Amino acid sequence: MTKSVLIVDDERDVREALGQTIELADLLAVRAGSFIEAKDHIDPGFDGVIITDLRMPGRDGFYLLDHVRKIDPDLPVILLTGEGDIPMAVKAMSEGAFAFLEKPCGAKDLLAVVEKALRARSLVMENRRLKLELDRGDAAARMLRGVSAASDALRARVRAVARANAEVLITGEPGTGTPKIAEVIHLLSGAASRPFIKRPAVQLSAEDLTAALSDAKSGTLYLDEVTALAPTVQFALLDTLEAGSTVRVLSGTSRDIEDEVAQGRFNTDLFYRLDLMRVHVPALRERPEDIPVLFAHYVAQACEQANLPEPDVTADVIAGLMAQDWPGNARALMNTAMRFAMGMGEDALTNAPDVGLGLTEQLAQVERSLLIGALQRTQGRSGEAAEALKLPRKTFYDKLARHGIRPEDYRG
Template sequence: MISRVLLVDDDAHVREALGQTLALNDLVPTLAASFIEAKDHISAGFLGVILSDIRMPGKDGFHLLEYTQNIDPDLPVILLTGEGDVPMAVRGISAGAFDFIEKPCAPQDLVLAVQKALRTRSLVLENRRLKQQLEKGDAAERMLFGQSKPADELRNRVRIVAATNADVLIAGVTGSGTSKVAEVIHLLSNLAMSTFDKIAASELSVEALEGALAQAKDGSLFIDGIASMPPATQFALLQHMEQGTGARILAGTYKDLSEYVEHGRFNEELFFRLDVMRVRIPSLRERPEDIPVLFRNYVLLACEQAALPVPEITPEVIARLMAQEWPGNARALMNAAMRFAMGFAEVEVADDLGLAEQLSRVERSLLTEALRKYKGNASEVARVLKLPRKTLYDKLTRHGIRAEVYR
């Protein structure tokens, strides 16, 4: 968590005393005696909070609050008030101050108030980072989350496939996101400005297929769960693909189609037509280090859609996430994130993993979280986790984690 505090007070004795209190509690104070001194330290990306006296010569704490609000309205400002100045402090709260503390105050009260503000600031900055990540890059970068090697490989494969005009088979276990991958392929292709439609293959009639193909026209048609498509409809789809005109087919499957072909349940020619370009989506079991990344993004998206404040995602929550098997994959994780965002449920710990595997996943989570926070700086990660550098590198190697991915 960030720990910087910009402390502004014109009384040198008070300033030094409060600064020492903050420093003794592992906080990093920057001392300023006036508005003029303080404003040079304030920016939209300030990694900390502001603790300011209200009554100061020249421009007072209210001026500082107004200045801060104009630069970054989410930057927490805690106002220090003297006895009898509570009405003035309430005015500050109405103007956007995060909190106020009456002087003299107990050191523990001061520290608790500052720590609360710092947690809020950390959350705001993390959410901004996530939003920037969602807005940058191409559709693969914005929509297919993850920092693991399998996630990188998936995005690269999707880009390659999207650049062709070939029909595509998208294979993944239940809940892995075949529909999302299909949408990204469409958005990255030269058909992006055309229609993207979805249909379910189960009990799909020939007439319904023909209607869907006509609606998709020269765009892309995603057929979900193609293994369950009736034989007559399979044949009709094959005929469409043999013509080489009309909608591009993106077919999703949760089953091994080669086994279906072997047992006569899926048209062999159709299978080979689809299997020219294949995209395989890795399960969460194959990339558990992406669980915190996915969860954060899902929570952020859910809160944006519902216009809710983003709740704090503590290390304990991440540890619980990592200790689960997630047989429902990304869909199950998304559902958990939505419930968490709405405040309906805490993340529960499943008992389907042994203790050794749970501990291994928690360790992996702590490592990846630290690497993400310190942008892949192994020296900082070793310092924060209190590990010798060799031990850290041994652990990264054992878990298959690459520090450079986070830089």
């Protein structure tokens, strides 16, 4: 989503010049000539920054700053000041302004401050989202969906490593969702209220690493595909860890990291520092019972985002899904669900190759997944789950008994 910059200045020429500079940087410029025009754009969900002139007729930049601080004290406000307004700007900084710039300001200086402010705002918004997720309950149960024994074991492992203040190496095939595992570990850790920063290791410079560690403060830094770190950055990270960083470093890889070490492409000492604890994410083909539940979730998610009605996920569709081995794992399943939600993917689902499961086994897996999915959606309320599946209650309970499913396991 394009980041927004709200420009508030009573001089039209100034507004237009600032707006053009902002738009040339691929940002959205929202122009306002007064406090009255600007105030409707200001709310706690505003994902951007505000640039305002300090001196304006009527309600000036100080009034605007005070208004913003009451609504959202973390929303960055950048002040534009005239030559004689520096003492006033310094006073405004002490009252919560993010920065001030002297008029006329060059495009380079303006964009440097705006970029810094947007970066700070993004961290605030991301951390609010993570805190909201945390407040809603057990992040492992909520975010790591699946009904298989392998998924149960994964959630248990994630909960266990989250409690330890140690580095964690997360391994898994491409598409298994190692970044999400890192996020859940952070949410369940003692650092949940502090920043969670994600960075791809490929092309990460030593300066980028330093900036990421600074952004993470005393929170968590996740390095995706950590074996792609350049040798110099590997040494820099090792030095940081050896010095006793306050940032918890989680790393993920889809490669055989032991082979990378053996071939001399990954620093041995760094490997042992990052591999203090390990979480392995099983491939989708190793937990086929999860496929219907994940697919239904992805379809519902795609329909909600696109404001579309949910199509029926029939037994034939699920049987087609479960006959595939999904080398792209959950990411490929998500893409298929998105196409299905848009009405484009049914042929690929129903004409999938057979992978050796007999019809009886496939149908049993489908039935078990549908039963558990209904219980999850109704938080273990059996009557509602039976009604959702259009089953008589006795039939519903017979099927639960046959599959060894207990409704109480899915109650909040």
